[in-house]
Amino acid sequence: xxxxxxxxxxxxxxxxxxxxxxxxxxxxxxxxxxxxxxxxxxxxxxxxxxxxxxxxxxxxxxxxxxxxxxxxxxxxxxxxxxxxxxxxxxxxxxxxxxxxxxxxxxxxxxxxxxxxxxxxxxxxxxxxxxxxxxxxxxxxxxxxxxxxxxxxxxxxxxxxxxxxxxxxxxxxxxxxxxxxxxxxxxxxxxxxxxxxxxxxxxxxxxxxxxxxxxxxxxxxxxxx
Numbered sequence: 001x002x003x004x005x006x007x008x009x010x011x012x013x014x015x016x017x018x019x020x021x022x023x024x025x026x027x028x029x030x031x032x033x034x035x036x037x038x039x040x041x042x043x044x045x046x047x048x049x050x051x052x053x054x055x056x057x058x059x060x061x062x063x064x065x066x067x068x069x070x071x072x073x074x075x076x077x078x079x080x081x082x083x084x085x086x087x088x089x090x091x092x093x094x095x096x097x098x099x100x101x102x103x104x105x106x107x108x109x110x111x112x113x114x115x116x117x118x119x120x121x122x123x124x125x126x127x128x129x130x131x132x133x134x135x136x137x138x139x140x141x142x143x144x145x146x147x148x149x150x151x152x153x154x155x156x157x158x159x160x161x162x163x164x165x166x167x168x169x170x171x172x173x174x175x176x177x178x179x180x181x182x183x184x185x186x187x188x189x190x191x192x193x194x195x196x197x198x199x200x201x202x203x204x205x206x207x208x209x210x211x212x213x214x215x216x217x218x219x220x221x222x223x224x
Contacts, residue, residue, distance in 0.1 A: 005157030010109035012167035017085045018189035048135035081119040090207030095128040101219040104155040110135045142171035145178035169196045
């Protein structure tokens with residue numbers, strides 16, 4: 001079975017950037033003079049930025065529109081994405097290999113498009129992807145499969161040949177339940193790596209492993 005298309009998550013999958021997100025929810029509240037309650041970062045893990053902004057409004061009575069809150073969070077992390085974030089080891093080689101074999105690629109991320117685009121452009125990854133799809137634009141987080149379906153329609157590839165690369169268990173489970181082959185990508189921020197490994201069709205500790213797998217099986221006959 002041919003690998004026709006690939007949908008890549010951004011943070012923790014293509015980019016080594018999850019550590020910034022592990023504290024941003026609480027950091028933003030503190031910047032507004034509000035003390036966070038409970039495990040806010042765990043709550044935000046399954047949300048898009050828009051959903052998180054709405055949560056601030058309903059649970060913390062934070063003043064300002066949803067868009068104003070989203071803009072505030074984005075300002076806090078813009079510099080990091082524009083100047084510092086790096087691709088995960090082995091990502092470039094895998095993208096080059098897939099491009100050589102005419103595999104169609106896109107990004108599906110909960111991160112807002114301007115942040116995703118500036119990071120991908122600076123790191124030299126942007127040109128590999130047909131499109132950047134965001135949960136905010138789609139209107140659904142990765143607890144629902146809408147973004148994966150939209151990405152596949154963009155790629156115009158068969159579902160059985162469209163692989164989803166995810167580092168987060170909840171997102172990988174959503175894609176798997178929707179019928180997509182899933183590649184689980186190790187990231188230290190995901191505390192349920194064993195569960196991710198158990199549901200993934202392939203599980204990689206690094207993209208160097210993915211490159212070896214593609215060379216071993218062949219891109220044109222690497223289906224699951």
